[in-house]
Amino acid sequence: xxxxxxxxxxxxxxxxxxxxxxxxxxxxxxxxxxxxxxxxxxxxxxxxxxxxxxxxxxxxxxxxxxxxxxxxxxxxxxxxxxxxxxxxxxxxxxxxxxxxxxxxxxxxxxxxxxxxxxxxxxxxxxxxxxxxxxxxxxxxxxxxxxxxxxxxxxxxxxxxxxxxxxxxxxxxxxxxxxxxxxxxxxxxxxxxxxxxxxxxxxxxxxxxxxxxxxxxxxxxxxxxxxxxxxxxxxxxxxxxxxxxxxxxxxxxxxxxxxxxxxxxxxxxxxxxxxxxxxxxxxxxxxxxxxxxxxxxxxxxxxxxxxxxxxxxxxxxxxxxxxxxxxxxxxxxxxxxxxxxxxxxxxxxxxxxxxxxxxxxxxxxxxxxxxxxx
Numbered sequence: 364x365x366x367x368x369x370x371x372x373x374x375x376x377x378x379x380x381x382x383x384x385x386x387x388x389x390x391x392x393x394x395x396x397x398x399x400x401x402x403x404x405x406x407x408x409x410x411x412x413x414x415x416x417x418x419x420x421x422x423x424x425x426x427x428x429x430x431x432x433x434x435x436x437x438x439x440x441x442x443x444x445x446x447x448x449x450x451x452x453x454x455x456x457x458x459x460x461x462x463x464x465x466x467x468x469x470x471x472x473x474x475x476x477x478x479x480x481x482x483x484x485x486x487x488x489x490x491x492x493x494x495x496x497x498x499x500x501x502x503x504x505x506x507x508x509x510x511x512x513x514x515x516x517x518x519x520x521x522x523x524x525x526x527x528x529x530x531x532x533x534x535x536x537x538x539x540x541x542x543x544x545x546x547x548x549x550x551x552x553x554x555x556x557x558x559x560x561x562x563x564x565x566x567x568x569x570x571x572x573x574x575x576x577x578x579x580x581x582x583x584x585x586x587x588x589x590x591x592x593x594x595x596x597x598x599x600x601x602x603x604x605x606x607x608x609x610x611x612x613x614x615x616x617x618x619x620x621x622x623x624x625x626x627x628x629x630x631x632x633x634x635x636x637x638x639x640x641x642x643x644x645x646x647x648x649x650x651x652x653x654x655x656x657x658x659x660x661x662x663x664x665x666x667x668x669x670x671x672x673x674x675x676x677x678x679x680x681x682x683x684x685x686x687x688x689x690x691x692x693x694x695x696x697x698x699x700x701x702x703x704x705x706x707x708x709x710x711x712x713x714x715x716x717x718x719x720x721x722x723x724x725x726x727x728x729x730x731x732x733x734x735x736x
Contacts, residue, residue, distance in 0.1 A: 379407070379408070379409070379496060379500065380407055380411070380413075380496040380497065381407055381408045381409075381494075381496050381500060381501065381502040382404050382406075382407060382408075382413055382417050382466075382494035382495075382496065382501075382502065383404035383406055383407065383408055383494075383502065384404075384493070384494070384501075384502050384503045384504065384505055385401045385402070385403075385404070385492050385494065385505035385506070386402075386505065386506055387401055387402050387506070388400070388401040388490070388491070388492055388505040388506050388507075388508040389401070389508050390490045390508035390509065390510050391510070391621075391623070392476075392510040392511060392515070392620070392621065392622050392623060393515075393608075393623045393624075393625070393626070394515045394518075394623070394624060394625040395475065395476045395480075395481050395515060396473050396474065396475060396476060397473070397474050397476060397490060397510055398471065398472075398473050399421070399471065399472045399473070399474065399490060399492065399508065400469070400470070400471050401469075401470055401492060401505065402467075402468070402469055402470070403417065403464050403465065403466050403467055403468050403469075403470050403494075404466065404467070404494070405466050405467035408502045413466040413467075414466075415465075415466075416463040416464060416465050416466075417463065417464055417465075417466060417494050417495075418461060418462075418463055418494065418495045419461065419462050419463070419464055419470075419472070419492050419493070419494055419495075420458065420461050420492070420493045420494075420495055420501070421458070421459040421460045421461070421462075421472065421474055421490065421491070421492055422456040422457055422458050422459055422490075422491055422493070422504075423456065423457055423459060423477070423488050423489065423490050423491070424456050424457070424488065424489050424491070424507075425486070425488055425489075426486065426487045426488065426489065426615075426616065456491060456504070457477075459474045459477075459490075460472070460474055472492075474490075476512075479512075480512040480513075481512070481513075481514060481515070482513070482514055483512065483513060483514075484513060485511045485512055485513035485613045485615060485620075485622070486511070486512045486513070486615060487509050487510075487511060487512075487615040487616060487618045487620065488509070488510060488511075488512055489507035489508065489509050490507070490508045490509075490510065491504040491505050491506075491507060491508070492504070492505045493505065509618050509620060510620060510622075511613050511615060511618075511620040511621070511622050513613075513622060514622075515611075515622050515623070515624050515625070516541075516544065516608075516609035516610065516611050516622065516623070516624035517538070517609065517624055518608075518609070518624050518625040518626070518627060519535050519536070519546070519607045519608065519609060519624070519627040520535065520536045520627070521534070521535050521536035522534070522535045522605065522606075522607060522627045522628065522630050523535070523630065524603075524605060524630055524632040525632075526599060526632060526634040526635065526636075526637075527593075527638070528599075528638035529593055529595060530593055530594045530595040530596065530597045530598075530599075531593070531594045531597040531603060531605075531632060531634055532591065532592070532593050532594075533548065533591065533592045533593075533594065533605065533607070534590060534591050535590055535591075535607065535627070536590065537588040537589060537590030538584075538588045539588055540584055540585055540586050540587050540588050541584060541585060541611070542585050543585055543611060543612045543613065544583075544584040544585055544609060544610070544611055544612075545581045545582065545583055545584055545585075545609070545610050545612065546581065546582040546584055546592070546607055546608075546609055546610075547579060547580075547581050547607065547608050547609075547610050547623070548579065548580040548581065548582065548592070548594065548605065548607050549577075549578075549579055549605065549606050549607065549608075549626075550577070550578050550579075550580070550594065550596075550597060550603055550604070550605050551576065551577050551603070551604045551605075552575075552576040552577070552601060552602070552603060552604075553601075553602040553603060553604050553631060554576075555602070578596060580592075580594060580596075584609065597634060598634075599634050599635065599636035599638075600634065600635060600636045600720065601634055602631065602632070602633045602634070603631065603632055603634060604629055604630070604631045605629065605630050605631075605632070606626050606627050606628070606629045606630070607626070607627045608623050608624050608625070608626045608627065609623070609624040610622070610623045610624070611623075611624075636668070636718070636720045636722065637720070637722060638718075638722060639716070639717075639718065639722040639723055639724040639725075640664055640666035640668070640669050640716040640717070640718045640722070640724050641664055641665070641666055641716060641724060642715070642716065642724045642725050642726070642727055643661045643662065643664060643672060643697070643714040643715065643716050643724070643727045644661065644662045644727065645661050645662035646659065646660075646661040646712065646713070646714055646727045646728065646730050647659070647660050647661065647730060648710075648712050648730045648731065648732035649732065650732050650733065650734050650735065651700075652734065652735055654700075654702075655702065655704070655706070655734065656700050656701055656702040656704065656734075657700075657701045657704050657710060657712075657732050657734055658698070658699075658700050658701075659674060659698060659699045659700070659701065659712055659714070659730075660697060660698040660699075661697050661698075661714055661727065662697065663697045664697070664716045666716065666718060668718045668719045668720070669716060669717075669718055669719075670693055670717050670718055670719045670721075671692075671693025671694050671695045671716075671717055672689070672693060672694040672695075672697065672699075672714050672715065672716055672717065673687055673689055673693065673694065673714065673715045673717060673723065674687070674688055674689035674694060674699045674701075674712065674713075674714050675687055675688065675689075675712065675713045675714070675715070675726060676688045676701065676710055676711065676712050676713075677710065677711050678708055678709075678710055679708075679709040679710060679711050679731060680707070680708040680709050680710075681708065685711070685713065685726075688701060688703070693717055699714075704734045705734070706734045706735065706736040707733070707734070707735075707736045708733065708734070709731055709732070709733040710731065710732060710733070711729040711730070711731045712729065712730055712731075712732070713726040713727050713728070713729050713730075714726065714727045715727065
């Protein structure tokens with residue numbers, strides 16, 4: 364018998380080395396720049412692993428031109444030569460720049476806004492990135508990433524910070540209110556090299572947990588230009604770094620877009636807790652003839668970082684000065700029993716509150732009581 368010979372499968376045409384199109388392009392307008400971000404593919408349209416850096420071509424289209432583009436790019440396969448990269452000229456996608464980027468990694472690129480984009484009424488324009496092979500061919504553009512044209516908001520000036528018991532207060536140079544304008548506040552925890560990690564969250568931190576190391580807050584500027592805001596979430600005894608920007612929110616043909624102004628200079632504050640808790644209120648003194656003592660009580664202090672209380676007394680009968688009688692340790696409950704009194708003497712009492720940083724409040728108003736003989 365004769366054995367036939369053959370191939371295990373049909374022969375395949377050689378790969379065109381066309382990178383897979385980008386699918387997650389995003390764009391952010393900041394001042395007169397557009398910040399693009401995407402993920403580089405790892406394979407060609409033929410599922411062959413890409414090697415080395417890949418060339419990326421960036422371009423933009425007006426909304427009318429982008430609406431005419433097919434929703435999904437056509438992939439090049441066997442027998443197809445791919446789509447030529449868009450160039451300046453009759454193609455509606457107008458070239459901006461080119462770059463080289465490694466495969467299978469997050470990529471960022473910043474392009475300067477074309478001159479016609481930075482003035483006039485806001486319009487929606489789409490940015491694209493196309494990945495080219497060695498012959499300048501492409502499997503198609505990325506998804507459209509939209510931005511708004513028009514003048515960007517002015518930068519924020521005069522940013523300054525101060526720590527208060529309520530948190531960090533931000534001050535900046537105010538401006539006239541503008542519809543759909545917000546002040547976006549960026550706060551970051553400053554971690555010093557060699558600094559010890561916090562042993563535990565302070566009780567004055569939200570929900571008993573450390574604040575996030577990065578947080579973004581907003582203040583509406585459409586009805587007033589206040590020039591001041593309080594960041595209640597910035598826990599004391601931390602070092603924080605702030606920068607702010609004005610952001611104009613616009614909606615153009617169902618595209619919800621933003622135009623951010625240039626970021627302010629960064630300002631840092633070491634928000635030390637030097638603020639004492641509230642003064643104890645409602646102090647009451649009652650003589651306990653049977654126990655040979657004077658019992659004190661007061662309204663509990665509600666400060667989150669309260670550590671305890673100190674009790675003071677003076678002998679009114681003997682004319683002595685006010686002195687601490689509660690010992691070195693703080694009194695934890697809002698009450699105290701004075702068992703060192705002398706019958707027939709009248710005493711004046713006051714209490715203060717102390718927080719975990721050792722900050723002591725002023726003394727409460729005095730109350731007087733006498734242990735009968």
